Amino acid sequence: MQVSMTVNGQERSGEVEPRTLLVHFLRENLGLTGTHIGCDTSQCGACTIHLNGKAVKSCTVLAVQANGADVTTIEGMAKDGELHPIQEGFWEEHGLQCGYCTPGMIMTTADLLKRNPNPTEAEIRHGIEGNLCRCTGYQHIVKSVQWAADKMAAQSGD
């Protein structure tokens, strides 16, 4: 069956099976491989994207459920070639090692900071607990999120 949605600001459509997951549609039909797969029980968060402005695990959504929706993936975060402040934060604070969890972490962080622009350490840790990272021990991820929050606050104050 045919699905269409807005992905990173562009109208995209494709042919899928009813059982096709959104993550597979993004990766296989659209070639947006920045969204990763780390599990099959919705535990790891590597597949996190934004669906109508909210962070969701794209392995928990069928492609057909996203028909007509507005989707943002990691590929849509940088604007005009400039890294998003959260992407910058992860780079500045060494918030990634292998980088596999990173796109999902960044998408979750974006949602977190939208809801809570100035989170405490505990709120950050709680906010990203649905995203697993096996490399960093999370410490530099927490700092990356704080860096991004500071930068975004400074920008919105401009």
Next chain:
Amino acid sequence: MTATEPREKLVGQAIKRREDPRLVRGQGRYMDDIVLPGMAHVKILRSPLAHARIRNVDTARAAEAPGVLGVYTGADFADVNALPYAWQAAGVDNHVNTPRILAVDEVHWVGDPIAVVVAETPQQAADARDLIDLDLEALPAVVDAEATTHNGAPQLHENALNNIAFEWDCGDEAGVEGAIGDAAVRISQRIRNQRLIATPIETRGAIGQYDAGTDEYTFWLSSQAPHVHRLVMAAFVLGHPEEKIRVIAPDMGGAFGSKIFMYTEYPLVGLLAKQLGRPVKWIEEREEHALATAQGRDHVTDLDIAAEQDGTITGLRVTTWANLGAYLSTAAGGIPTTLYGRMVAGVYKIPNIHCKVYGTYTNTALVDAYRGAGRPEAAYVIERVVDLVAAELGMDPADVRRKNFIPTEAFPYDTGIGMLPYDSGDYPAALDKALDLIGYSDLRQQQADARANGKYLGIGFSSYVEVCGIAPTAWVTSEGWGAGLWESANVRVQLTGKVVVTTGSMPHGQGHETTFAQMVSDGLGVPYDDIIVEYGDTAGTPFGYGTYGSRSLAVGGTAIVQSVEKIRDKITKIAAHMLEVNEDEVDIDAGTAFVKGAPDRNVSFGDIAATAAVGAGLPEGVEPFLDATTYFDPPNCTFPFGTHIAVVEVEEDTGNVEIKRYVAIDDVGNVINPLIVDGQVHGGIVQGIGQALWEHGVYDDGGQLLSSTLMDYGIPKASWLPMMELDRTVTTTDVNPMGAKGAGEAGTIASTPAIVNAVMDALSPVGIKHLDMPLSAPRVWTAMQEAKEN
């Protein structure tokens, strides 16, 4: 900048990683991101039983399913060799059984591959896999490392009586016997180091492609050692010329040791690609990762300790049953012997040690190196030993450590149990710094106050040492390893002045592109941005052994430094010729070669590179081009060390362990990039904490894995952890020119005993001396209830 102003050194600076811009944009290229024209997809049917005879595998229905290109069973690969076993337990008989591409006649663990489906899409392959009819005759199974050796236990392999793959020992058995006989204090304890599942967030994968015209295979593999995978497939499995196999390791989403080994799926994708004339891809499912990727640890250990009243440890007997799983994985023999048994002395001077190890077969997944590999098990043993002594004598565990430390003036130090001599160390310095950072004098008072208020506050120590930078080839081959462990590097300077560094190391998150570029930039005095670091493809690169055992900097980095030295020598020759002076009058810095004392007489690095590359105007007898390859075989391993201290509180009502503080003082020698080293230490500590508190690969008695998803296996989450407090002492080593020791595994080795010791300290008021990991809330709560009842 003029040539007289020395350029600022990059080594030692916290430079942010050059790997990251593409990764934060989602532009990494991991295994499943690779799509080749005409690619077909593989799904593997694995045994649902831990031990069974294969009566029949009926593939007829599966073969008819939509999109299916082929269905294969063990019979189809009967002429392909079983996988090789590359690291024997040294000096003893190893009763070797290794996996075949697909099982024939019998399966030995839940996950043993039985059949494979290739289809147009992964979904079609998975659907068809469900249509394969298996007729298995169940046989009795055994899963426990020690129980498997008991009389009457089910037998896995004809050549391994009582399921013993090898019996190995080190140290002085009679000496320990005597020490225990004479001891004022004797303690015995059985401890378990539970099974762990590596669980990188990216599972394994493999793509095979075969070109019939050239008879060449290309593999994309999840590989920490692409050259070794190529060699092993060529020489032992496929019997295909090595030069007609190319292995590429793409970006890897973590590995932690689990992607070192030879796995059946790797040659399989090549064989299928050849058979079908199409590239084929296999991506491991998360549950498959739990079932079929080599796991870690799984020791049962009996300890017998002899000590004096003042806390001096005089003897230690360690008897370990190391569960190796259903077959021997690539390095299975070396981990619980060389990397474990020979490290049980830890940081202590103990006059009598004996360590006996039984490597055993069970109906479980294969066990091999997992972050730390043998050394975490050894650190856990000795650090529990010290705390058992302290608890028995009512002494401060810091004092017992200090009393038994190898003295700083004793290095290089031989522990007498067959390890190479520890290169350098200052164990009291690290302990003191940790005590200082945590504010130890106040902390014990806080603990007393907390206890008075009915709270269970505990302080735990771990003073560790590990063997890294493996390893001198002559030594490691005498220890049963069937190859070398040197490392290679090629450095070449292009006509344009850009520098290309090719390393045999295989980074997968450790930031080598950044670290190595920092080193080369300093070494050649060229801009950091003019250096690129390449790795991960066997085509046209010198053979290298790869990344594991915290060896990339100590061994691989040295190969780079030595290649840089060779290039500097040649630059000096060419510059002297161009400047018309003697070689000893030339100095190099900041992108120029200049006459000492007359920096205005100089030639730029770019001009020298161009002269060398073009080949005109070179001194007599000097070959064109700046290109140097080094194969560096280290004279010794390195021995990083440190002290970690954890403060925990156990909640009485739930048994939940909360980590209040975590202080880590590590000594990894000189540091090239402190940001990257801190990241390695953080990640390592958390993996070790995971073992102490949450992670457990659980098999039931019938051999079913109960923790095969991320719902059941306790990967640490952000909200479970505190901010760690890190600092360092710096004791250099003369094993390599950087004076660096290695940092990839230190955290994991140190943190597990620190946490367990802290929890035992917290529980000491109720009389608990030892609990086995993981110290999950139910386990702790239950133990507290039982202790209170007694």
